[in-house]
Amino acid sequence: MSEPEVLLSIRNLVQTFNPGKRNEVKAIQDISFDIYKGETLGLVGESGSGKTTTGRSLIRLYQPTSGEIMYAGNDIAKLKHGSKAMLDFRRKVQMIFQDPYASLDPRMKVQDIIAEGIDVHHLAKSEQDREQQVQALLEEVGLNASHATRYPHEFSGGQRQRIGIARALAVQPEFIIADEPISALDVSIQAQVVNLLKDIQDRQGLTYLFIAHDLSMVKYISDRIAVMHYGRLVELASADEVYNHPLHPYTQSLLSAIPVPDPSLERHRKPIAYSAAEAEDDGKQRDLVEVYPGHFVFASEDEVAGYQNAAKESHGTQSVSQEQ
Amino acid sequence: MERILDVKNLEIDFKTYAGTVHAIRDVDFHLNKGETLAIVGESGSGKSVTVRTLMGLLASNAKIVGGSVDFEGKDIVQMSEKELTHLRGNDIAMIFQDPMTSLDPTMTIGKQVAEPLRLHTKISEKAALAEAVRVLELVGITNAKARLKDYPHQFSGGQRQRIVIAIAIINNPKILIADEPTTALDVTIQAQILELLKEVQEKIDTSIIFITHDLGVVAGIADRVAVMYAGKIIEYGQVDEIFYNAQHPYTWGLLEAMPTLETKSDRLYAIPGTPPNLINPPAGDAFAARNEFALAIDLQQEPPFFQVSPTHAAATWLLDPQAPKVTLPPEIQRRHQIWEEKFANKGVNA
Ligand SMILES: Nc1ncnc2c1ncn2[C@@H]1O[C@H](COP(=O)(O)OP(=O)(O)OP(=O)(O)O)[C@@H](O)[C@H]1O
Ligand SMILES: Nc1ncnc2c1ncn2[C@@H]1O[C@H](COP(=O)(O)OP(=O)(O)OP(=O)(O)O)[C@@H](O)[C@H]1O
Ligand SMILES: [Mg+2]
Ligand SMILES: [Mg+2]
Numbered sequence: 001m002s003e004p005e006v007l008l009s010i011r012n013l014v015q016t017f018n019p020g021k022r023n024e025v026k027a028i029q030d031i032s033f034d035i036y037k038g039e040t041l042g043l044v045g046e047s048g049s050g051k052t053t054t055g056r057s058l059i060r061l062y063q064p065t066s067g068e069i070m071y072a073g074n075d076i077a078k079l080k081h082g083s084k085a086m087l088d089f090r091r092k093v094q095m096i097f098q099d100p101y102a103s104l105d106p107r108m109k110v111q112d113i114i115a116e117g118i119d120v121h122h123l124a125k126s127e128q129d130r131e132q133q134v135q136a137l138l139e140e141v142g143l144n145a146s147h148a149t150r151y152p153h154e155f156s157g158g159q160r161q162r163i164g165i166a167r168a169l170a171v172q173p174e175f176i177i178a179d180e181p182i183s184a185l186d187v188s189i190q191a192q193v194v195n196l197l198k199d200i201q202d203r204q205g206l207t208y209l210f211i212a213h214d215l216s217m218v219k220y221i222s223d224r225i226a227v228m229h230y231g232r233l234v235e236l237a238s239a240d241e242v243y244n245h246p247l248h249p250y251t252q253s254l255l256s257a258i259p260v261p262d263p264s265l266e267r268h269r270k271p272i273a274y275s276a277a278e279a280e281d282d283g284k285q286r287d288l289v290e291v292y293p294g295h296f297v298f299a300s301e302d303e304v305a306g307y308q309n310a311a312k313e314s315h316g317t318q319s320v321s322q323e324q
Numbered sequence: 325m326e327r328i329l330d331v332k333n334l335e336i337d338f339k340t341y342a343g344t345v346h347a348i349r350d351v352d353f354h355l356n357k358g359e360t361l362a363i364v365g366e367s368g369s370g371k372s373v374t375v376r377t378l379m380g381l382l383a384s385n386a387k388i389v390g391g392s393v394d395f396e397g398k399d400i401v402q403m404s405e406k407e408l409t410h411l412r413g414n415d416i417a418m419i420f421q422d423p424m425t426s427l428d429p430t431m432t433i434g435k436q437v438a439e440p441l442r443l444h445t446k447i448s449e450k451a452a453l454a455e456a457v458r459v460l461e462l463v464g465i466t467n468a469k470a471r472l473k474d475y476p477h478q479f480s481g482g483q484r485q486r487i488v489i490a491i492a493i494i495n496n497p498k499i500l501i502a503d504e505p506t507t508a509l510d511v512t513i514q515a516q517i518l519e520l521l522k523e524v525q526e527k528i529d530t531s532i533i534f535i536t537h538d539l540g541v542v543a544g545i546a547d548r549v550a551v552m553y554a555g556k557i558i559e560y561g562q563v564d565e566i567f568y569n570a571q572h573p574y575t576w577g578l579l580e581a582m583p584t585l586e587t588k589s590d591r592l593y594a595i596p597g598t599p600p601n602l603i604n605p606p607a608g609d610a611f612a613a614r615n616e617f618a619l620a621i622d623l624q625q626e627p628p629f630f631q632v633s634p635t636h637a638a639a640t641w642l643l644d645p646q647a648p649k650v651t652l653p654p655e656i657q658r659r660h661q662i663w664e665e666k667f668a669n670k671g672v673n674a
Pocket of ligand 1: 017026027045046047048049050053098479481510
């Protein structure tokens, strides 16, 4: 395989809300990572850990407190409002928002919500072409043509989420930030949407940042997974690594909390508790360190050897742990 | 087993620009006292509309075409707005699908949690706030007394959902309806909230209707499960009966679509096709067009419920004695085998 091409590069990103005030929130505390062209990077973690804020920073909805975000080699902080480069960026990078209720304009019909981007970026050749594109998009996300003339409040939660997905796909983007795009959907439609996102990725070489807390779906769709806790990345590795050889205690706790669709097993599942006091907040200086090829953990200097050993041990017993 | 709620032949339409949506089409179910009933099913199948009916909270373009909801000898469908207000304040409480919009951003948490008490009992403001502190602590808000004057935006998503639960339980409702209460939460907080609901259920002996898409959550919390498709319940049974002995092809599809951490294949199983248009629901079984096991009769005649056990029934022609035997999908075979080994012949405690 050739060296993967970096599409997005995030360096020392810090996002503080209301800095210096009483209600200051350190939503992102110095994170650095790359997103490769054509990959799906999953971003998981506790509610309030900064996942949405990360996504919003990447589409420049927020001005970062400090740090740098490069998209295809260009510093996105330097894009000028109204410039051609900015308009281009706004088309290429789309976000599917977490809250399907708040993100759709209640006064607009579904067909106009979906076609908004098509109009802004002049992507339809004619009125008829626009209509056809909208219908194709509706079908692609599992809705039907009769839905085009309805208003958002006339849909169920899951149906609204699919309208948001159709809207993002409408402008033929390169990079999609999907912020919990499937948690409001039933499992079969989740599967449909995930398959759909994968198909489009294969066809058009799209890159995804997939934010979610449904860990079984994230594992399935992601090439690599970043685990966030309290504004920091605590673990970053391939999906298989994170699930089969989790090293950071927060990741281990998170995985142990996943409910399984099996009542007999569910009655006996014992989640592992996590204490941030020991692994994050004891005052030690910590960084993301590569402790096994491609496997990074948020660790202090004196913890590195322990994680390296744990990784080796975990890999040594792989065949046993997989059989369970 | 004592029934606390009995829903019979419920039918609800919505008027829309495109035509009349037949959203609920003859729904029948009951809730036993003290149990947790999970409702699962396709997005848009009518779960939220069904439970909103139980509280008299339907949208203005909705029309209850028929049916009844019996609660303690009274039909909720026939209740006046005044009776409904009393019902909502005292007997049935709901945690909504969207926690962010169910709190008032301009009102302190203390006021919001104490409000149901103030509205529905003759308690003093001071006593109501003391009670609010007690309930907030019950749902795990630490330092609750000091936080009474805080506003919703000063709490995290998980905390806000706990506050919503506190409001719902402060009057010790007999029935608690939770419409996807944990969908917006991460698994750790979700686990805490589910644990909390179980504790509350024991403490105030309430019955719970729980809507979720997460079959893992259902496996952990439900006593019984009802599966909805296109405005109907198509299968119901005890939790083990649904997970290990499902009979309806739609239920099979749901169980198959759930990836496990072991899922390796390149594509997930998804039920083919799209949900039917509820403006012109198809003749026969609404699932037939997407059902690889559909029989000729499915396209003409709606299947009745076939009883599988005293507690388990499914509306599919596959259960008709004359139906051909079908080969089950592998995941369903695996589950049925667990059923044979663990549960069959041992009797499920009804
Ligand atoms: N506009 C804002 N002003 C002040 N604080 C904010 C703002 N947006 C987010 N925060 C805070 O920043 C932190 C990170 O929030 P964020 O929404 O990124 O979390 P998240 O990981 O997406 O959580 P969830 O899984 O619940 O969606 C939280 O403590 C949140 O309260
Ligand atoms: N006010 C309304 N006007 C028109 N149609 C409506 C209205 N409210 C709901 N519907 C329709 O009724 C059907 C049932 O909706 P409901 O919200 O009960 O679905 P749900 O099963 O809760 O789905 P989800 O899992 O996505 O929340 C859907 O087809 C929906 O489009
Ligand atoms: Mg978020
Ligand atoms: Mg709903």
